[in-house]
Amino acid sequence: MGHEVRYRVRGGSQLHGTVFVQGAKNAVLPMIGASLMASKGRTVLRNVPIIEDVRRAVELARAVGAKAELHETERTLVIDASSLSSPVLPADIASRFRGSFLFVPALLHRLGEAVIEGVGGCNLGSRNLDFHYNGFKRMGATVTEQVADNGDGIIHIKAGDLRGGTLYCDTPSHTGTENLIMAAALARGTTLIKNAALEPEVLDNIAILQAMGAKISGGGTGFVTVEGVGELTAVEHTVMPDRIDAGVFVMAAAITGGDLNLVGASLEHLGVAADKLEQMGVEFHQQGAVLQVRRDRTLRPINVITDEYPGFATDLQSPLMALSCFAEGPSYIYERIFDGRFKLADELAKMGADIEVDGNRAKVNGPRGLRGAEVEAHDLRCGSALVLAGLAAEGETTITSAYYLDRGHAHTAERLSQLGADIVREVG
Ligand SMILES: CC(=O)N[C@H]1[C@@H](OP(=O)(O)OP(=O)(O)OC[C@H]2O[C@@H](n3ccc(=O)[nH]c3=O)[C@H](O)[C@@H]2O)O[C@H](CO)[C@@H](O)[C@@H]1O
């Protein structure tokens, strides 16, 4: 895991100014997977977020034989997958991020098999992959599990000759939809995917695949049709802005009573989260690609149910829990997507929050003035929520295990400092 990463935040400063929203983590990861499907040429991805998940994806692309150069200053990733040679997704890299599983379709098409030694991602309770496996099987693949000497499961998927068919997700899985679309793009015949995810990142991934030559229709409708083609070509594509990163900065303005210009944020991409934050007292003003946000009135409590897009994003649920601690009354949160996303409540309690958790439901009793404490980021969004809590708490908050935060947010300390926050990142 390398060195311990910590953030130290001293609360109390209102945030003001302009911040650039990073490129979307959940869009760039499937795009890196898609780029491995091009057997010649170089894919150029722009507006790439410089986050740990992208660094791991670059390492993984190299591990399977691709040439990948991440130009951090230019936020540009260049991938040449012509030399793809190994079907193995090694545990030491693949088990550190969820997006590793998005490499599977390329390995199946290019090498005829994928060997998955591990799949990572935030530990949020059960995170199943059955929709992916069932879909691959319906296309003609075989999936077997073997237990390694150390007890870890290794999944072998053999492609044979992938052919189109009628596939479905029991619930509209984000990466499940992306993986089935990518598997179908180079399969023989036509594929229909029912109950497909509607997330903007899924649509951005469809856009790059279409530019590469894939024949995909129905994106954003829940029914995606893919007509298999013989090959995909390398293209240049700009990654969409990260709506979760944008949402965290909206809440940074809200929790500190500040006002911010978010370059690249879109109200439409925030979905129901924008409406809920408006009800809490946040004011929005969309000016082209810049979203102006401010909160100068009392924070009202809120009732939130997480859902697939355009519902309230589960990845914004943790930041919202931190914000709700400051609302004038009880807020109610119902987490429907993941069954283990409330470890944050115990960390916020160390700072003085009063949160009652009952299964996947939480009641946040506001308002509570939080005080700085040493707290642990149990997952990525737990980390961003604790940064928000620290910005509004009295005294100093130290956030440990903050590699998780760095998995998904780029230059957190630098961007918040430029807005007036007192925050430093420490390693070691
Ligand atoms: C890299 C990436 O894009 N990660 C995002 C993606 O994760 P990810 O794609 O893993 O999330 P899914 O949409 O697949 O999972 C949602 C729910 O469906 C269940 N499920 C999913 C697949 C499956 O085969 N079987 C099954 O039961 C999961 O256990 C979970 O409870 O969407 C999540 C939900 O918006 C976000 O929090 C993550 O940031």
Ligand SMILES: C=C(OP(=O)(O)O)C(=O)O
């Ligand atoms: C759950 C998340 O990511 P991942 O699926 O990559 O673990 C997240 O971004 O909060």
